[in-house]
Amino acid sequence: MSESTAVKNRSGRLVIHSHDEKSKRKKPEETEVTSNALGDSQKQKMKEKNGSDSREKGHIEEGNLQAPSTDELKESFWLTRIIIVRYMGFIYFVAFLVSLHQNKQLLGRRGLLPANVYLSRLKEHIGTHNPWSLLSAAPTVFWFVDYERDLDFWLDAVAWSGVVIASFMLLSGAGNWSLLLLEWILYHSLVNIGQRWFSFGWENQVLETGFLTIFLCPMFSLSELPKATPTCKINIFAYRWLIFRIMIGAGLIKIRGDKCWRDLTCMNYHYETQPVPNPISYFLHQSPQAMHKFEVLSNHFIELVAPVLLFFPHRGLCMLGGALQIFFQAVLIVSGNLSFLNWLTILPSLACFDDASLAWMFPGSKLKAIALNREVKSRPASTSASIRKVFNISFGLLIAYLSFPVIQNLISSRQIMNTSFSSLKIVNTYGAFGSITKRRTEVVFKGTNSSTPESPLAVWEEYEFKCKPGDVHRRPCLISPYHYRLDWLMWFAAFQNYQNNPWLVHLAAKFLVNDEETESLIAHNPFHSRSPPKFIRADHYKYSFSEIGSAEAKNGQWWKRKLVGEYLPPVSLDMLRQVIVNMGWTAPDAS
Incomplete structure (x- = not known):
C-alpha cells in the first residue's frame, strides 16, 4: 500500500493524500514537459500506425521504401519509357554512325552526290536566299552554315553530335525535350540533303519515331524516373498507332501489289532477290515449297490480322499483339540485311508492355523509385505539370489531325507507300516489298x-x-x-x-x-x-x-x-x- 500524509486544508478539514496522488501534482513546468513528452509519444505511435497501414496498401514512406505491387504496376509505363528511350538511343546511334562513316564520300563537296550542289539548285528553284523561308521546303540546319566552303566539316559535326547524344540516351535511358528535339533536328537535317542516299522509308520512320520520343520525355529533367512526370498514355497510344500503320500499310501494299503475295509464292524468290542477303538467307531460300507458302500466310496474318490486337482494351491481348510484332521483326532481322529498318520497327511495339510486364528487367531500387514517384504524383499538380498536360493534349490532337491523309491513303486502292504529307515528316505512310523481283x-x-x-x-x-x-x-x-x-x-x-x-x-x-x-x-x-x-x-x-x-x-x-x-x-x-x-x-x- 502507498504511504499517506494528512494535512489540513484552508477550511480546517483534514485531507489525506497518498504519495501516488502527490506525485501526480507537478509543478507547472513539469506538467508541460510531461504533456509534450506524452504528445510526442502518441504522435510517434500514430505515425508508425499510419506507416504500417500505408505499407499494407503498397505505398511507401521516404526512408522506408517498398516496391509497388504487381497490380499497381499494371497500366503504368515508367519502365516502358526507360526502355524506349534507350532503344531510340540505339537507333539514333546506328543511324548517325552510318552517316559519320559515309556522308562525306556520298554527300561531301567531292562526294558522289554533293549536297552543296543540291542545296544551291534547290535555293535557285525556290527563288529565295532567306534561310528561314527555305526551311519550309527543306528543313535542315545546313541553310544556316556556309555549305559551299565548310560542307564536310558540318557533315561531320552533325553526325558526331548525333552520336554523342544517342550514346547518352543509350547508356542512361534518359532524355528531355531539348535533347530529343535537337537529335530529331540533326537527323532531319541529314535526311533533307541526303537525296537518293536517304530516300527510303525507314528514314521517315526514324523521324516519326523520334518525334514521338520527344514527348515521351520530361521537359527538363534528365532523370530516368523524373518525379511527378509519369509517361503520358496519349504517347503510348501514338506508338501503338505507329506500329499499326506500319504493319497494315505493309500488308495492304502486298495484297494490292504483286500477284505472288496472293498465290503464296513470293517467298520462293525473296531470300535470293532481296537487296542484301545474309548467310542465313542462302539456307532459307532452299526451304521446301510448303514452308514458303506457310511463310507468306504467316506474313499476311502478322501484317493484316495481328495489328488489331494492339488496340484491345484487354491488357494481355495487347501484349500478345506487341510480342507477335517483335517476334516477326526478329525473324526478318535474322533472314536478311535490311538496314536498321526491322530494329527500328521493334521500338513502337515496346509500348504494348507496361511496368508489370517489364519489372523483371530492373533492380528493386528502380521499382521503389517508381513507388516514390507515385506518391509525388498524388500531390496537387504543379504549374509545370499543368503545362505538360496541355502539351500532351496538343500533341495528341496534332497526331490525330496529321493522320487523316494517312488513313485516306491506307483505304485507297491507289495506296502509296513510304510517303510524307508534310516536310516535317511527323506522320507518314509505310510499306515494303509490294512487288517482288523474280530474278x-x-x-x-x-x-x-x-x-x-x-x-x-x-x-x-x-x-x-x-x-x-x-x-x-x-x-x-x-x-x-x-x-x-x-x-x-x-x-x-x-x-x-x-x-x-x-x-x-x-x-x-x-x-x-x-x-x-x-x-x-x-x-x-x-x-x-x-x-x-x-x-x-x-x-x-x-x-x-x-x-x-x-x-x-x-x-x-x-x-x-x-x-x-x-x-x-x-x-x-x-x-x-x-x-x-x-x-x-x-x-x-x-x-
Whole structure:
C-alpha cells in the first residue's frame, strides 16, 4: 500500500493524500514537459500506425521504401519509357554512325552526290536566299552554315553530335525535350540533303519515331524516373498507332501489289532477290515449297490480322499483339540485311508492355523509385505539370489531325507507300516489298590498264563492294543493323540503266583516279597501290544462289552468275570530264 500524509486544508478539514496522488501534482513546468513528452509519444505511435497501414496498401514512406505491387504496376509505363528511350538511343546511334562513316564520300563537296550542289539548285528553284523561308521546303540546319566552303566539316559535326547524344540516351535511358528535339533536328537535317542516299522509308520512320520520343520525355529533367512526370498514355497510344500503320500499310501494299503475295509464292524468290542477303538467307531460300507458302500466310496474318490486337482494351491481348510484332521483326532481322529498318520497327511495339510486364528487367531500387514517384504524383499538380498536360493534349490532337491523309491513303486502292504529307515528316505512310523481283541482277564494275579496251586481249579486273554480291565464292555478309548506302543503291541501279543513275557515272570517274574517299566505300580496289585504270566499264549479270550439295556449292560457291550484257560501256576520265562539269560536280584529279 502507498504511504499517506494528512494535512489540513484552508477550511480546517483534514485531507489525506497518498504519495501516488502527490506525485501526480507537478509543478507547472513539469506538467508541460510531461504533456509534450506524452504528445510526442502518441504522435510517434500514430505515425508508425499510419506507416504500417500505408505499407499494407503498397505505398511507401521516404526512408522506408517498398516496391509497388504487381497490380499497381499494371497500366503504368515508367519502365516502358526507360526502355524506349534507350532503344531510340540505339537507333539514333546506328543511324548517325552510318552517316559519320559515309556522308562525306556520298554527300561531301567531292562526294558522289554533293549536297552543296543540291542545296544551291534547290535555293535557285525556290527563288529565295532567306534561310528561314527555305526551311519550309527543306528543313535542315545546313541553310544556316556556309555549305559551299565548310560542307564536310558540318557533315561531320552533325553526325558526331548525333552520336554523342544517342550514346547518352543509350547508356542512361534518359532524355528531355531539348535533347530529343535537337537529335530529331540533326537527323532531319541529314535526311533533307541526303537525296537518293536517304530516300527510303525507314528514314521517315526514324523521324516519326523520334518525334514521338520527344514527348515521351520530361521537359527538363534528365532523370530516368523524373518525379511527378509519369509517361503520358496519349504517347503510348501514338506508338501503338505507329506500329499499326506500319504493319497494315505493309500488308495492304502486298495484297494490292504483286500477284505472288496472293498465290503464296513470293517467298520462293525473296531470300535470293532481296537487296542484301545474309548467310542465313542462302539456307532459307532452299526451304521446301510448303514452308514458303506457310511463310507468306504467316506474313499476311502478322501484317493484316495481328495489328488489331494492339488496340484491345484487354491488357494481355495487347501484349500478345506487341510480342507477335517483335517476334516477326526478329525473324526478318535474322533472314536478311535490311538496314536498321526491322530494329527500328521493334521500338513502337515496346509500348504494348507496361511496368508489370517489364519489372523483371530492373533492380528493386528502380521499382521503389517508381513507388516514390507515385506518391509525388498524388500531390496537387504543379504549374509545370499543368503545362505538360496541355502539351500532351496538343500533341495528341496534332497526331490525330496529321493522320487523316494517312488513313485516306491506307483505304485507297491507289495506296502509296513510304510517303510524307508534310516536310516535317511527323506522320507518314509505310510499306515494303509490294512487288517482288523474280530474278537477281547485279552491276559489276571492272577496270583495265589496256589502251584498247575493245581488244579481246584487254585484262579486266573486278571491283568488290562491301556487301552486295560480286565474287561468287564470297559468303554473303552479316551487317544489320549497320547499313552500306552505296551497296543498297547498287541493287536498285541494276533494275534501271546508268542514265537514270548519274551518280554511277561519277562513281566510275572516282574509280578512274583511285579516289581514296570512294575507295573506303568498297571492299576491294584491284588497282590499289597501282596506277589507276585507263578505262572503266560495268557489266550486267544474273545471280542466283547455288543449290546445297551441287557441284558449285562443293566448290565453295555461294552464287552462280551469268552475263546478261553491257551496263556501262568502257569510259575514260577524259570522256567523263564534261559530264561531271555539266552536273556541277568537281572533276576528280588523276593520281
